[in-house]
Amino acid sequence: MRKIAGQFRPSVSGENPFKMPNLKSIWTRSMDLVGRLLGVILVGALGLAILASWAILPPKSAKLAAGTIIHVSPGNTSSDIGDLLEEAKIIRSKKAFVVASRVLGLDQRLQAGDYRLSPGMDLLQVMGQLEAGRVTTVRITIPEGLTTYAIARRLAAAGLVDEDRFLELVQDDRLIYGDNSPIQKPTPSLEGYLFPDTYFFVRNQPEEEIIKRMVHRFTQVAGQIMAESPIPEGFTLHEIVTLASIIEKEVMVKREAPLVSAVFWNRLKIGMPLQSDPTVHFVMDAPRKLYYSDLAMDSPYNTYRYRGLPPGPIASPGAATLGAALEPSDVDYLYFVAKGDGTHAFSRTFAQHRQARSRYGI
Numbered sequence: 001m002r003k004i005a006g007q008f009r010p011s012v013s014g015e016n017p018f019k020m021p022n023l024k025s026i027w028t029r030s031m032d033l034v035g036r037l038l039g040v041i042l043v044g045a046l047g048l049a050i051l052a053s054w055a056i057l058p059p060k061s062a063k064l065a066a067g068t069i070i071h072v073s074p075g076n077t078s079s080d081i082g083d084l085l086e087e088a089k090i091i092r093s094k095k096a097f098v099v100a101s102r103v104l105g106l107d108q109r110l111q112a113g114d115y116r117l118s119p120g121m122d123l124l125q126v127m128g129q130l131e132a133g134r135v136t137t138v139r140i141t142i143p144e145g146l147t148t149y150a151i152a153r154r155l156a157a158a159g160l161v162d163e164d165r166f167l168e169l170v171q172d173d174r175l176i177y178g179d180n181s182p183i184q185k186p187t188p189s190l191e192g193y194l195f196p197d198t199y200f201f202v203r204n205q206p207e208e209e210i211i212k213r214m215v216h217r218f219t220q221v222a223g224q225i226m227a228e229s230p231i232p233e234g235f236t237l238h239e240i241v242t243l244a245s246i247i248e249k250e251v252m253v254k255r256e257a258p259l260v261s262a263v264f265w266n267r268l269k270i271g272m273p274l275q276s277d278p279t280v281h282f283v284m285d286a287p288r289k290l291y292y293s294d295l296a297m298d299s300p301y302n303t304y305r306y307r308g309l310p311p312g313p314i315a316s317p318g319a320a321t322l323g324a325a326l327e328p329s330d331v332d333y334l335y336f337v338a339k340g341d342g343t344h345a346f347s348r349t350f351a352q353h354r355q356a357r358s359r360y361g362i
Contacts, residue, residue, distance in 0.1 A: 067116040069136060071203075074112040078102065081110055081130065090117045090126060097123060106131050114203045137200040142214070144196040144318035145248045147282070151194055151316070155210065159203060166207045170194065175208060176215050185238035185312060192241045192313025193218050221319050229326035242309050244317035244325035249278035252342040257324035259346055263336055265328045272334070274303040282314040337362055 068088050072081055078101040082094035091097050101107045106127055113135035117126055140158050142151055148170045156163035169175055170190040177183070190211065195218035201210055222237070231240055243264060251257050264274055277290055283299045295302070301310040317325070335353035336344040339360050347353040356362075 067118045070115050070117050072110070072112045072115065072130065076110075076112065078107045078110060085117070085126065088117075089119050090121070091123055097127070100124075101127060111135075112204075135202050137202055139198065139200050141198045142194070142196045142316070144321070145245075145315045146196065147315050148189070148191050148194060160201050160205070161207045161210060166211070169207055169211055176212060183238055184236045187312040189312060190215060192245050192316055194316050195221055196316045196318050222322060225319060225322050225326065229323065231326065238312065239309055240322070240325050241317065242311075242313045244321045245313035245315045246274065246276050246278060246303075246310075247324055248317040248321040249281075249315055250276060250336075251321070251344075254320045256344060257321050258327060258329040259331065259333065260336060260344070261321075261324040261328035262331045263333050263346070266332060266334055268308065271307055273305075273307050274309070276303045279303040279310050279314055282310075 068090065070084055070088060070090065072084070076084075078098050079094070082091070082097040085091045085097060086094040100123060101110065104127070110127070110130040111133035113133060115129055115134070116136040117129065121129075138158055138160060140155065140160065142154065146154070148167065152161065152163045152166045152170075155161040155166060172188050173181055173183075173185075173190050173193075174188070176190065176193075194211065194214040197214075197217055199210075199213065199217075201213075222241075226237070226240075231237060243261070246264065247257050247260050250260050264276075266272075267274055279301050280290060280294055280297060280299075280303075281287055283297065283301045284294070295304040298305065300306055301314065303310060331346070332348055333346040335347040335350065335356075337347075337353065337356045337360060339345055345356040345360065347356055
């Protein structure tokens, strides 16, 4: 603009310096900018949602794959666990696992143990298993008639115990009863009290817990049996378990257990030695055929040399033989000999016994 005669006049261009801005134009441009920003945000959010969905879903190529055992050690972080899961193709993304565990506050709540996880599980299902500690168990069957040494070997072979430590612990019943054992017995060993059954144990479970579980199972079963068939007067629970363990080692066909029990009860009543081969085998370094020289072994477990019951059980008896020890058959047999087919021939007199031995090649 220029000043003429004290007045302001418009410039030649005709522009008005006091003209108000076009508000409609500004609003339009602002809305356009906001729309573009929202578009970018929505696209980004959609991309993140797609990426998160991809990360959370199970690996597409392995939805039907069988479960895999994943071992999470104590002290493993979510990053350590993520490495294990990604390497085993249980999850798509370790980063997604780590971020999700932190966002959900699970980073310090994922538990150690062995888990059977499937690539068919989504990320949240996997995390739920780890948070809840739903570890996989090992199914193991302990047959009747095993010694503590055989039980230890079986458990160690399944990766459940340290064999030497297990054997050391079962030599002292204070693990179970402290200094006040309710069972009168001359030996501290838990031989015979680890009940044969099918168990479900967890790997890395302390040996003490496994032993306590097996003894507790014995207490349950023996308690039920003895509630129906009380221990004879003058005998203790330990002596019944000892007798049952000998019967267990002698019989292969369970229906014969009451007959074998009768033979041993009849011998005990008249002071006749039990003369049971398995009691001698129990103290031998390695199982093998017995020779006459073995029968002279000086051991309280040698029932050829010493009358009565040995100091303790020679194996873990099952329910059937515990019952047979308390309820022998009503027969007057004093002898039996193996027939070679898993059964026995029973005799009342030594003459009959000699005939049976000759007949079956003994």
